[in-house]
Amino acid sequence: MLNRLQATRYIVQHVTDEPIIASLGNPKFDLFTAEDRPQNFYMWNSMGMASSMGLGLAMVRPQQKVIILDGDGALLMNLNSLPTAAVRAPQNLIHIIWDNRQFELTGGQPTHTAFGTDLAKLAQGSGFEQVSTVETQEAFELAFDRAMQHPGPWIIVALIDNERAAGRPPKSPTYIKHRFMGSLGVQPV
Numbered sequence: 001m002l003n004r005l006q007a008t009r010y011i012v013q014h015v016t017d018e019p020i021i022a023s024l025g026n027p028k029f030d031l032f033t034a035e036d037r038p039q040n041f042y043m044w045n046s047m048g049m050a051s052s053m054g055l056g057l058a059m060v061r062p063q064q065k066v067i068i069l070d071g072d073g074a075l076l077m078n079l080n081s082l083p084t085a086a087v088r089a090p091q092n093l094i095h096i097i098w099d100n101r102q103f104e105l106t107g108g109q110p111t112h113t114a115f116g117t118d119l120a121k122l123a124q125g126s127g128f129e130q131v132s133t134v135e136t137q138e139a140f141e142l143a144f145d146r147a148m149q150h151p152g153p154w155i156i157v158a159l160i161d162n163e164r165a166a167g168r169p170p171k172s173p174t175y176i177k178h179r180f181m182g183s184l185g186v187q188p189v
């Protein structure tokens with residue numbers, strides 16, 4: 001089965017200055033562990049908000065790919081972001097959902113996907129045309145490369161194992177926000 005840290009390492013090795021918005025908990029721990037970079041936005045505590053933040057960013061910066069690293073539990077908590085993104089349909093959006101079928105960070109409680117909810121089908125039903133489900137590193141790399149090279153929006157549902165990374169990004173949201181905005185050439189307010 002696919003490993004989130006290994007897949008995240010592939011992502012950071014194949015971007016230049018594209019912003020990456022990582023959902024709270026494990027997606028951001030793995031991103032920080034793979035490579036800390038100013039273009040990484042580490043979401044602290046705001047469960048489900050990575051998808052909405054990434055959509056907004058993709059809409060205002062159409063010249064550059066914007067990558068969202070989400071969790072199944074987090075996306076399920078802000079499910080309206082799927083149809084909203086599908087209707088807005090920014091071609092530069094790449095939304096990756098790490099589906100481990102549980103709220104791993106808070107003790108492994110099962111999410112809806114453990115009982116059959118299919119996030120790829122939800123994305124298709126929302127209006128996304130380019131949706132793939134991957135469960136190997138090779139399939140993930142192919143899907144990610146295609147998403148980076150061609151217009152989207154793209155949804156990649158990655159079925160992953162439950163390994164956790166040890167790295168922890170800085171805890172100051174202000175620091176993260178200012179560094180991130182600086183990397184985009186925007187003056188922090």
Ligand SMILES: Cc1ncc(C[n+]2csc(CCOP(=O)(O)OP(=O)(O)O)c2C)c(N)n1
Pocket residue numbers: 023024025026027045046047070071072073074075100102103104105106111
């Ligand atoms: C509104 C809200 N409810 C609950 C939490 C506690 N919480 C933090 S991470 C997490 C689990 C996230 O699950 P998922 O996105 O699937 O990622 P995983 O931990 O499985 O990698 C929960 C429930 C929170 N931060 N905010």
